[in-house]
Ligand SMILES: Cc1cc2nc3c(=O)[nH]c(=O)nc-3n(C[C@H](O)[C@H](O)[C@H](O)COP(=O)(O)OP(=O)(O)OC[C@H]3O[C@@H](n4cnc5c(N)ncnc54)[C@H](O)[C@@H]3O)c2cc1C
C-alpha cells in the first residue's frame with residue numbers, strides 16, 4: 001500500500017510527487033507515455049526552440065538594408081534536430097532522478113477499480129491517497145474526417161515542413177505554429193469558427209496581431225467553421241462554412257488547434273466514486289480535493305479549477321495539493337494575476353484585467369502604438385503596442401497587455417507590479433535601465 005500514487009509525470013505530477021516523497025510519504029508516480037509531460041516533451045519547451053529561430057530571422061529581416069545584408073532562412077530539418085537535443089534525454093533524466101530520490105516509477109495507463117485501488121497493466125495497486133495530474137489532449141471535434149488532423153505533438157515532430165498547412169482553431173497553438181511555419185516557408189491558413197481568436201487576450205491587440213499576421217501571409221479566416229476533411233491528392237481538402245457560405249481550403253496537412261480537454265475518461269473515476277466532467281475535468285474544492293472522494297486530489301490541466309491550463313499553473317496548483325495533503329486541508333487555493341503569452345513574432349501577452357472589462361468598469365486605459373518610440377524604432381519594429389489599465393483611485397495597475405518583440409519580458413514584470421500592488425505613480429520614480437521597455441513606463445502613468 002502506497003501513501004500516495006501520482007498519476008501523470010508532467011509539471012503538476014512531478015511537483016507533488018517530489019514534495020510528498022520528501023515529506024516521507026511512500027510515493028509512486030505513473031505515466032503511460034515517456035516521463036516528463038507535455039511542457040517539456042511536446043509543448044512549451046520544444047516549441048520555444050523552434051520559435052526562437054523565427055524570432056531571430058524576423059529581427060534580421062527587419063534590419064535588412066539598415067546595416068544587415070545577406071539572407072537567412074530556416075532550415076527545418078536542422079532546426080528539428082536542434083530541438084530534439086532538448087527533448088530526447090528528458091524522460092530518462094527525469095525518471096532516474098525520481099528513482100534516486102526513492103520514488104517508484106511505473107509505466108502504463110492507470111484506471112480506478114475502486115476508491116483505493118488502481119489497475120495498471122493487469123496489476124492492482126493500492127494507495128491511501130491519489131494525486132491526479134493527467135493533463136489534457138486535443139479535444140474531439142465534431143468534424144467529419146477529424147481523424148486526418150495532425151495534433152500539436154505531430155507538428156512538433158514533422159521531419160519535413162509541408163508546403164501548405166491548414167490550422168483548425170484560432171488559439172495559442174495555431175497562431176504560434178502558423179507564424180513559425182510561414183517564416184519557414186509554408187503557406188498557412190487559420191480557420192477560427194467565431195469572430196474571436198485568441199480569447200483571453202485583449203481584443204484590440206488581437207486585431208492588431210491578425211492584421212500583422214495577414215501582412216506576412218498568415219491567412220486568418222474568422223467566422224469559419226470546419227465541417228469536413230477529405231483526402232485530396234497528396235493532402236486534404238477542408239470544407240468549411242463561413243457565415244452561411246461554403247468555403248474550401250487545401251492543405252498538405254491539417255493541424256488541430258481547436259482546444260484541449262482534460263484526460264479523465266480513461267481513469268474510470270466512476271469506479272472510485274470521484275466526480276468529474278468530461279469537458280472541464282476532475283471536480284475539486286478550494287483545497288483541490290475531489291468533491292466526492294476525499295482521498296483524491298487533482299492539479300494542472302486535468303483539474304476543473306479557475307486557473308488556466310498553463311505550465312506555471314500546473315506547478316502552482318500542485319504545490320497546494322501537497323500542502324493540503326500534508327496539512328489536512330490547511331490552505332485554500334488563491335490565484336494571483338496570471339501572465340500569459342502567445343509566442344507569435346511579435347509576441348502577444350496579457351496579465352490582469354482586459355481592456356473590455358476596464359471600459360465597462362470606467363477605469364483608465366492607456367494604449368500606445370509604441371512603434372515610433374526609440375525602444376522599438378531602433379529595431380525597426382513596425383508593429384508594437386502596449387496597453388496599461390490603471391485604477392487611478394487606488395493608484396494601482398490592474399491590467400497590462402503588449403504586442404511587440406519584447407512582450408513576454410514586459411508582462412512578467414508587470415505581473416510583479418500587479419501582484420504586489422506597487423503604486424502606479426511610483427513607476428515613474430523608479431530608475432529603470434534606459435533605453436528599455438521598462439524605462440518607457442514613466443510615459444504611461
Ligand atoms: C503545443 C503546446 C504548447 C504549449 N505551450 C505552452 C507555453 O508556452 N506556456 C505554458 O505555460 N503552457 C504551454 N502549454 C500548456 C502546458 O504544456 C500545460 O498546461 C502543462 O504541460 C500541463 O501540465 P500537467 O502536469 O497538468 O499535464 P501534462 O504535462 O500533460 O502531464 C500529464 C501526464 O499524464 C499522463 N497520463 C494521462 N492519463 C494517464 C493515465 N490514465 N495513466 C497514466 N498516465 C497518464 C500523460 O501521458 C502525461 O505525461 C502548451 C501546450 C501545448 C500542447
Ligand SMILES: NC(=O)c1ccc[n+]([C@@H]2O[C@H](COP(=O)([O-])OP(=O)(O)OC[C@H]3O[C@@H](n4cnc5c(N)ncnc54)[C@H](O)[C@@H]3O)[C@@H](O)[C@H]2O)c1
Nearest residue numbers: 169170171172173191192193225226257258259260309341
Ligand atoms: N503559449 C502558451 O501558453 C500556449 C501555447 C500553446 C498551447 N497552450 C495551452 O494549450 C491549450 C490548447 O491550445 P489550443 O490553441 O488548441 O486551444 P485554444 O483554446 O487556445 O483555442 C482554440 C480555438 O479553436 C476554436 N475552435 C474550436 N473548434 C473549432 C472548429 N470546429 N472550427 C474552427 N475553430 C474552432 C475556438 O473557438 C478557439 O478560438 C490552450 O488553452 C493553452 O492552455 C498554451
